[in-house]
Amino acid sequence: MDLLLGAVVLGVLLGCFYAAVSVGLSVSFGLLDVPHVAHPAFLVLASYGVYQLNESYDIDPLLAGLAITPLFFLFGLLAYRVYYETFERRGSDAGVRGIAFFFGIAFIIEVLIIMQFGVDQRSVSATYIGKSWRFGEFRIPIRQLVAFAVALGLTVLLAVYLSKTFMGRAIRAVAQDEEALRLMGANPVRIKQFAFGIATAVLGIAGALLIIVAPVEPTLDRAYIGRTFCVVVMAGLGSISGTLIAAIILGVAESIVLTMFGASWAPAISFAMLLGVLAVRPQGLLGR
């Protein structure tokens, strides 16, 4: 029983971390309909930015994540503008060719990281990494608690931003009916570009969490493509609160399987759950 309870607690922490690394994709893919397969590559790039600041100036990884956020916002603006001008503006097969575009970007990022940092694993140091809080026999890694708290805060902040602010509502509106927004005199491309910038800026913090939770290496993005897309689709496209719920469900399921049933089954869990949810509720958990 203790083992099961522990698995659930660790699973919730892991799930919140999954939410943090997926929430940007929930905006770019879920709301904006951009086939952003380079999302995990952007995430790993952010981790290396955090690593560089931590290594060179001994800045706390979370502060380093905050520091690179504006740069990632600008990077997101640029990436969307290139995608829009090259693919989206040109017509109906933008989605398919867009996947190739973002795969290309992911590959370029991977190569650039290798050229700059080599292929070895990199990690950061902080007082909360490598220690745990003890509750009787049960111990919780502090880095997981940090990731949990920051991920929760990040997800709530983004959900509030999208539902309460003028720009957030505009982003939701452009996701629902771009043409209607255009008829009202707004520029949907600019709104989408801004939204993509936000989705990329969020990765500054998510990248910090990634390297806090585990060491990173240039090809780590491949490990996260399946998980992040699974969370976003299972959540219901564009639903931020759904992303959090889906990620927690995935984290708990993985943790229970790892603890109780054998680790080999864990990767099958995410896709089995995705198939299950889509079979029962095709629009995802909180999708409309």
Added chain:
Amino acid sequence: MKRRTFLGGAMAVAVVGQGSRALAQQPPIKIGMSMPQTGGLAGGGKASLLGIEIWRDDINAKGGLLGRKVELVVYDDKSSASETPAIYAKLVDVDKVDLLFAPYATVPTAPIMPFVKQRGLLLMGNFSFQVNSKVGHDMWFNNAPWGPADSWAASFLDLAQKAGGKSMALLTADQEFAQNLALTARDVAKKRNIPVVFDQSYPPNTVEFASIIRALKAAKPDIVYVASYPPDSAGILRAVNEIGIGDDVKIFGGGMVGLQFAAVMSNLGSLLNGVVNYNTWLPEPSMYFDGTKDFFEKYTKRAVEAKVDPLGYYLAPFGYAMGQMIDAAVNSTKSLDQKGIAKYLRENEHKTIVGPIAFSADGERKETATLQAQFRGVKDKDIEQFRSSGKQVILFPDKLKTGNLISPFEAARK
């Protein structure tokens, strides 16, 4: 200047000139290989290649092999098993290389074994494990110091039993190398009546190991044998540090890949203390042979520029040793006949910078020289500390031993 001196000098210049022209005119001897330069195995692949390149430069500076320059033809296999069959077919049929070196690691090497056997080609193996056990190719020679298949697990369990270990937990990555290692560990445990109380394989890309370590701890083993790959080894040790592993554990480690690489060692720092893990070369007094020191001086200089493992202990000297063995075989047989080279390699003991190497019929080392070493007194964030002896004390084999096991594991970590 006397006329005789002048004539002698002129003749010498002419002869040397002729010789170097001859060296330049003859086509180079091409040695082909794929090597992971990207992907999960790239760290090892790059270090291994640098070791081979240092040998190439040394041998060319001495006049080459059979008076011909040595040239390496290298492709990136991206750490993928699906890439290597096509690469090796190209090396043989299009590039027409004279000799083949295997890629680094088990996973990319395994699929080319049937090809080289079918074509009757010599393959110098590069740190793979048990890839020839089912193929049975008689022109395969592995440079890795593993030796007989079960010796790796047996040496670890010897140490464990001497420390009072009676039950074993097995934690293994879901890939070929680790699974082969686990297979032999299960066999050895069975022969010695050591019950396996926990036996889990985890998939590649597992993000968090806290849950697995909690389950392992609950099984209360006193020997923990881990066969993991670089990204996982760090995750496992972090989780062990945070979750704890239990006071019963006498010995922890065995087959963790990654704990030999400078970046991982530096990242983990003091978390390494107490772990007993395999290794291949360490800067302990018993590990220096002819040329070892000279090699590492060259490697250390070139590693910075090449952005590879700054220590390079695990693979690089063995890459150089591969070249040394080829050098000895080609010069002794005075030909590039692959059957002749294979016969020479099989029938002789070879002096290398990693010690004497002799092969058994299956192409693996006759005697194991796989080290089991315990990390001690390691500090955080200091790569240079690993250049001095005493940080990884060799417990096995006896002839290279530099200290005794500290047990239990929790005590050894302090």
